[in-house]
Amino acid sequence: MKLATLRRGGRDGRLAVVSRDLKRCVLVPGIAPTLQAALDDWAALAPRLAERAAALEMGGGQADVMPFDAAQCAAPLPRAYHWVDGSAYVNHVELVRKARGADMPASFWTDPLVYQGGSDDLLGARDEVPFGDEAWGIDLEAEIAVITDDVPMGTGVAAAGAHVKLLTLANDWSLRNLIPGELAKGFGFYQSKPATAFAPVAVTPDELGTAWRGHKVHLPLVSRINGADFGRPDAGTDMTFDFAQLIAHVTKTRRLGAGAIVGSGTVSNYDRSRGASCLAEKRTLEQIESGSPRTPFLRFGDRVEIEMLGADGGNIFGTLDNRVTRAAS
């Protein structure tokens, strides 16, 4: 099934079941008012939501069915209790470090790298994304994210995959020119990782069919900047750590609460003809090839689209289509 959060009824919006073709939707207040409420009691409520989704697919003249409009969507979870982002495409990490002349420790191939993002302000797929200064080095990062139920502390890789209840797409905006100073302080990212934007729709793994296997999504992740193709790397290729491994890593010393969001990090393929999922990677390749980057970071007014099409050409999660703007001062 496909789920979305419509912007109404307060900070957490209202949960809607969405048709597979993203054309119709229906609010489900009788089952759960919000996606967080559904995730809090997922085992009991998911079958009821699935039933409603099946009825929606059957069509029929239910009076409460509405046209689905991605512009009315908040992030599937407009605010969440945990947002941890991996860096699972290690070839990307290796490449970026190479450009600045730094070797990558061999342990990066076996020990996942993760950071914790702000989860109190998750942006919708059509939101304007305000930044204070273009000089901060505004970049997109197109990635896959999963949403879990409750995951106990010490969950092993074998048990972790079953905790993936939903998948969606994210644009984990980065402020590249704030990163070096911040990482030099040793405590990781904070100012350099502003609010993340999410696709209009989150889907259960079965919606991906055979494209969801080995706890990876085997489909190209498409991104465009100002309408021009930017990248379409395959999210199932070159993913060093699958989502089960990421979840096992993050629950080594803690549990995850229902509704935790776990990201893949920027999707990246060795096959450079697939393009990139962030400007940093493109600029790094330019630097390696010609001594300096040519492609600028994003500017106020730039538009970034991210989407994923199924084998049948259908848009799975809806399209992120965010415009970068100057923050009100």
Added chain:
Amino acid sequence: MKLATLRRGGRDGRLAVVSRDLKRCVLVPGIAPTLQAALDDWAALAPRLAERAAALEMGGGQADVMPFDAAQCAAPLPRAYHWVDGSAYVNHVELVRKARGADMPASFWTDPLVYQGGSDDLLGARDEVPFGDEAWGIDLEAEIAVITDDVPMGTGVAAAGAHVKLLTLANDWSLRNLIPGELAKGFGFYQSKPATAFAPVAVTPDELGTAWRGHKVHLPLVSRINGADFGRPDAGTDMTFDFAQLIAHVTKTRRLGAGAIVGSGTVSNYDRSRGASCLAEKRTLEQIESGSPRTPFLRFGDRVEIEMLGADGGNIFGTLDNRVTRAAS
């Protein structure tokens, strides 16, 4: 006023107004079911909660007043949307780095250091705190935390202080032996910072009287290990960045949502006779003095208490009294 969350009615508990002497409390379902709900609409609801608190102080035989029992409390916010912890007592950072022979950049005195903690699982003041392995180097970190309302992006220091709506205490457990490996990866803490525990009660700034000034709490923060005094540094002394400065720092590139928790970091004084608020500091001093640390990290069964007494000797936030246990495997 003083507020607590009683462990009933689901994952977010139920909001209670608590008497100043921590002896009585009353649920306030007619005002707000949970603390998060109160913070989501603080300007409208805080005056009504304050009225209820005033009535509770007056005494009287209201049928719904109950004895207050800290053992029935969850964390004031059992789960939150944002938990960012500063490291505002820079002398502590300088000391710990000195012990490992590392200079501290001068910018640390002017540019706050913060990290983002997991907020989906905040522990109550009497919870057992499970860890997988004593070899991880289990440590306490006694600190002050504030809870904000909505804070816009780009809030300056002058405006930031007014966003402090509540204060409480936290024990931000650290796994010291996991930190070096994790920080070496460059992305900051994750596995080395497990779930944080909070005091039973959160209070509005006016409850602190003149002890709340300059956006600092000018009172000793008391910690005990297995019943023995461990430290009582003054939280208002040697705090390089006050809470207004911390909030301004964390909102440079993002907004904070209502109910965001901002921590001070381990409270630490130059006056070593005040003791410490974490074992790492004590061990560092031992290493500087005698070449090696003598005090071990915490062991399964150890008990850690943290509290703060007002000028009148009254317990302000209630006492954190957590026992370290071996996680079920």
